[in-house]
Amino acid sequence: VSRALELAEQAVAAAQGDEADVSVHVESSGFARYAASAVHQPTLISDETVTLRVVRDGRVGCATTNRTDDEGLAAAARHAAEAADSSPVDPSFAGLQEPAPVPEVGGYDAATAALTPEDQAEAAAEAIAAVPDFGLYGYYTSGVTEMAVASTTGLAVSQSMTDVSVLALAASGDASGYAEATSWRASDLDPAAVAREAAEKAARTRGAGQIEPQTFRAVLEPYAISELLFYFAFTSLNSLALLEGRSYLSGRLGEKLFDESFTLRDDGLDPETYPKAFDLEGVPKQPVLIVEQGVARDVVWDRRTAKQAGEGRVSTGHALAPPGQAFGPIPFNLSMSGGSAASVDELAEVVGDGIYVTRLHYLGVVDPREGIITGMTRDGTFRIEGGKVTTPVVNLRFTTSFPALAAGLLGLTEERTLVNRSDFYDERYPFGTLVPAVATDSFTVVGTGSGPGL
Amino acid sequence: VQDLAGHALDAAVAAGAGYADARVVTRRAQHVATKNGEVDSVSDSETEGIGVRVLVDGAWGFAGDPRLSAEGACDAALRAVAFARASASRARTRVELAPIPPAAGDYAAIGRRDPVEVPLEEKIALCLRAEEGMRRPEVKITEANVRAMREERVFRSSEGASVTQRFVECGAGIDALAVSDDGRVQNRSYPSAHGGSSAQTGWEFVEGLGLDREAPRVGEEAAALLSAPACPSGVTTIVVDAEQMVLQVHESVGHPTELDRVYGTEAAYAGTSFLKPGDLGALRYGSEHMNITADPTTSLGLGTFGWDDEGSPARRQPVVEGGVLTGYLASRETSALIGRELGGSMRADSWSRMPLVRMTNLHLEPGAGSLEDLLADVDDGLYLSTNKSWSIDDKRLNFQFGTQVAWEIKKGKLGRMLRDPTYMGVTPEFWGRLDAIAGPDEWTMFGLTNCGKGQPGQHAHVSHGTSPARFRDVQVGVRS
Numbered sequence: 001v002s003r004a005l006e007l008a009e010q011a012v013a014a015a016q017g018d019e020a021d022v023s024v025h026v027e028s029s030g031f032a033r034y035a036a037s038a039v040h041q042p043t044l045i046s047d048e049t050v051t052l053r054v055v056r057d058g059r060v061g062c063a064t065t066n067r068t069d070d071e072g073l074a075a076a077a078r079h080a081a082e083a084a085d086s087s088p089v090d091p092s093f094a095g096l097q098e099p100a101p102v103p104e105v106g107g108y109d110a111a112t113a114a115l116t117p118e119d120q121a122e123a124a125a126e127a128i129a130a131v132p133d134f135g136l137y138g139y140y141t142s143g144v145t146e147m148a149v150a151s152t153t154g155l156a157v158s159q160s161m162t163d164v165s166v167l168a169l170a171a172s173g174d175a176s177g178y179a180e181a182t183s184w185r186a187s188d189l190d191p192a193a194v195a196r197e198a199a200e201k202a203a204r205t206r207g208a209g210q211i212e213p214q215t216f217r218a219v220l221e222p223y224a225i226s227e228l229l230f231y232f233a234f235t236s237l238n239s240l241a242l243l244e245g246r247s248y249l250s251g252r253l254g255e256k257l258f259d260e261s262f263t264l265r266d267d268g269l270d271p272e273t274y275p276k277a278f279d280l281e282g283v284p285k286q287p288v289l290i291v292e293q294g295v296a297r298d299v300v301w302d303r304r305t306a307k308q309a310g311e312g313r314v315s316t317g318h319a320l321a322p323p324g325q326a327f328g329p330i331p332f333n334l335s336m337s338g339g340s341a342a343s344v345d346e347l348a349e350v351v352g353d354g355i356y357v358t359r360l361h362y363l364g365v366v367d368p369r370e371g372i373i374t375g376m377t378r379d380g381t382f383r384i385e386g387g388k389v390t391t392p393v394v395n396l397r398f399t400t401s402f403p404a405l406a407a408g409l410l411g412l413t414e415e416r417t418l419v420n421r422s423d424f425y426d427e428r429y430p431f432g433t434l435v436p437a438v439a440t441d442s443f444t445v446v447g448t449g450s451g452p453g454l
Numbered sequence: 455v456q457d458l459a460g461h462a463l464d465a466a467v468a469a470g471a472g473y474a475d476a477r478v479v480t481r482r483a484q485h486v487a488t489k490n491g492e493v494d495s496v497s498d499s500e501t502e503g504i505g506v507r508v509l510v511d512g513a514w515g516f517a518g519d520p521r522l523s524a525e526g527a528c529d530a531a532l533r534a535v536a537f538a539r540a541s542a543s544r545a546r547t548r549v550e551l552a553p554i555p556p557a558a559g560d561y562a563a564i565g566r567r568d569p570v571e572v573p574l575e576e577k578i579a580l581c582l583r584a585e586e587g588m589r590r591p592e593v594k595i596t597e598a599n600v601r602a603m604r605e606e607r608v609f610r611s612s613e614g615a616s617v618t619q620r621f622v623e624c625g626a627g628i629d630a631l632a633v634s635d636d637g638r639v640q641n642r643s644y645p646s647a648h649g650g651s652s653a654q655t656g657w658e659f660v661e662g663l664g665l666d667r668e669a670p671r672v673g674e675e676a677a678a679l680l681s682a683p684a685c686p687s688g689v690t691t692i693v694v695d696a697e698q699m700v701l702q703v704h705e706s707v708g709h710p711t712e713l714d715r716v717y718g719t720e721a722a723y724a725g726t727s728f729l730k731p732g733d734l735g736a737l738r739y740g741s742e743h744m745n746i747t748a749d750p751t752t753s754l755g756l757g758t759f760g761w762d763d764e765g766s767p768a769r770r771q772p773v774v775e776g777g778v779l780t781g782y783l784a785s786r787e788t789s790a791l792i793g794r795e796l797g798g799s800m801r802a803d804s805w806s807r808m809p810l811v812r813m814t815n816l817h818l819e820p821g822a823g824s825l826e827d828l829l830a831d832v833d834d835g836l837y838l839s840t841n842k843s844w845s846i847d848d849k850r851l852n853f854q855f856g857t858q859v860a861w862e863i864k865k866g867k868l869g870r871m872l873r874d875p876t877y878m879g880v881t882p883e884f885w886g887r888l889d890a891i892a893g894p895d896e897w898t899m900f901g902l903t904n905c906g907k908g909q910p911g912q913h914a915h916v917s918h919g920t921s922p923a924r925f926r927d928v929q930v931g932v933r934s
Contacts, residue, residue: 038546039514375845
């Protein structure tokens, strides 16, 4: 029995209610964050978080604690009971998950779990040493996360996950390039190679020129399309947003909205992502076909939204922990199908004349209903001229429609990259998107910014 | 608790740390959210732990441990030292800290009614009542939320600092989402978007927000936006309300004046700054009307404290005076780098994170007159209210912000409501177009709890006081 499941079952036993479920998160992680080629924010975290939900006479209350001794769990049980007793009956509550077999998934690597702070510092040093001509900024991080859900229904599931990421911004005053890599196996990553990719990109960004804002044909590297996709997903591929009419897909399921080359799934069982066996209500993960050859098919669901929708809907296993369920379910294992292009250079040939985008910065959803997202490009933006990636350009302000971008796909690489999407706020929960590089005929630039570099 | 911090410091120094500090944090927080007349969530959370930060041979190390025991404290210290030592052997430069007198004393937030002790039934009832007032046929979703937090933070350092601080926060907000029959969506919020506004004080702050009073207006405006014309594109005069000015100050003044960003330590994530160390006292940031002050002594501010998370005392510091950059937000490390005593802005969001340079309370100082006076001097323009979307580049120059609503200004008077307004600019050019700020009577402070920075990420709680402000010749109505 894992530590997380042991704690979950202790907390269920401590609960004061007709019914209760508990999700537990146990984290041990290290973060060797570097800037100007020196580690400056090295952070080691160990923590255990217990979220307890009780049902008392149809009233629901939650409490969370990291005090995991008997006294702490008893206090959490008391707080949850008080929360429930203070609330009216919750007619939207969908009940607790019954025990059900959860799939066997990967996602845990003993060698990654065994990495020490010295190993993390060494990996950071390898990345730094690989880039003598630029300052290196970013991090090497690895961690072990144990999740467990248990309940009075007899549910008892647990999973251990490892994750490791290296992020590299190679930069000087007038140049900057970016690369990153992530996996649940540290042996998949070569920190020095990631740093060199960033440095090679940076060296090409000197002397960036201006460009006239317009809607461009564009190539987006996996780092860029991943971020746009996730922002779109957060606001539109969420069944709560769908039901409330806030999603781009509200009223549009079944319609052909995107190019035929756009197929999108969420699949927690896919070992190429960060595999997950169950969600934070203990519901087994179900693969969801979200877009099939351009046709919008579905979004992801939790128990609450499935009940709200009715008509036989069931949870697809995408719930957050109870207090976070107000956001609705989230697709943490998105994967876009690849295409036939052998490289980004081949995508540039398809584009002909346009722009090449490595990475984006500080996205904001301007209009979630229409899927319009704004942000800046950075650390590797170039012109594409005559089918070749040519000269660097300054950072570009884009305000673009994700649906138009996906409807205008011109090509996708066959190779796909898992891109980390966690910024490591609060409890560690590894997730990312598995995406190809894409070419599109619709990427709208509305302004220009400063040049690359620090 | 003081002893636990002492154990950690002793262990760190014995293991070779040249400097060490320890923070022991205990926090209890509550959040109540209601939606469409039902309780959406009621949660009550506790977290506690110790964070130990060390310098070994001039390199940082940090470790957090949830166990408030001598064993937990010593483990955190030894792990921090080991991590620092592993980095120190490869470091090319040594971290130096600007000297400060060892902090000593207590700080406690002032408030009449402990918000955590306010019964949950009362919190739920307040939310449901406020929601009721927003209901309209077009308003499909009404939401209300309240939050309450109590935190004790003990800080000790190997230099002899020893302080205990007790913080209390609470806040609330309401939102109405209107959806038209053909699927268009618009929203309005009060007192602020993104969860409302918070303050460091007792429950009387939430009661004083007047959610009931404002709810009917919020619902009516959300409904009216469905049939409002779109904000046109063009270059015009804008008057920005105090709530959106909070975002403007935060993103285009607060973050770029964080000295760690100026030195590049956030380059890979949050970004850097267009400012350089040598700009201090020389760079023209905006027009002569622009005065910005960092003030961790402001009553009710979420960034108010006795000492920051490395023991520097709270003090009021100008950041922009008469449009000229005169200050930075800084740490002891960055103060040493720039050679000026600017520290006092180091904050961590929990026991498990290293302190970073963060905003405290950053205010736009008021000008003169009323909002009506600002409008009166606009022949043709827009009045923009309540943040909806935001994005700014990695140097904090090029921004595009959207608000929930705009009203035309025609010959000094407010006219038609407009939907989906956006405006964009480049930071010093935009602030250079500032030609008036409303006076102290219009000055309002908002508290935000969602300021992100750092890797691993941290959420800072910060406050900004602003008045409505007027800017000439601004690009509005950006379209995709």
